[in-house]
Amino acid sequence: MKTLLENKKFRKELKTEYKKNRKKFIIKICMGTSSICSGAKEIFKTFESEIKKNKISDTEIIPVGETGLNSLEPIAIIHEKGKDPIQYIQLTPAKIKKIIKQHIIEGNIVKEYLTN
Numbered sequence: 523m524k525t526l527l528e529n530k531k532f533r534k535e536l537k538t539e540y541k542k543n544r545k546k547f548i549i550k551i552c553m554g555t556s557s558i559c560s561g562a563k564e565i566f567k568t569f570e571s572e573i574k575k576n577k578i579s580d581t582e583i584i585p586v587g588e589t590g591l592n593s594l595e596p597i598a599i600i601h602e603k604g605k606d607p608i609q610y611i612q613l614t615p616a617k618i619k620k621i622i623k624q625h626i627i628e629g630n631i632v633k634e635y636l637t638n
């Protein structure tokens with residue numbers, strides 16, 4: 523059995539290792555039941571195909587559960603290393619193409635697709 527101190531040390535090591543190895547962009551896509559009904563599967567596949575098509579390597583897509591923004595689905599939250607997360611709402615494949623080009627490739631947030 524590990525002590526509390528050993529567990530704290532282990533958690534700290536995991537966090538350090540995670541931060542060291544994490545990708546520049548992590549795209550979290552809500553795949554809760556309600557999101558799937560709103561088209562989240564197509565959104566997930568569009569992100570995958572656009573990332574592949576544009577040969578973007580330093581990016582990871584992660585399906586996540588309920589985000590609490592059901593009325594704004596489909597939703598993606600983009601975490602860029604060292605910056606605050608950005609929530610894009612009511613996504614469509616066309617919006618994703620613009621997000622990939624403008625945000626992921628050029629580094630400029632697509633403000634018209636954000637929550638207020």
Ligand code: FES
Binds near residue numbers: 552588589590591
């Ligand atoms: S299931 Fe996606 S925001 Fe509720």
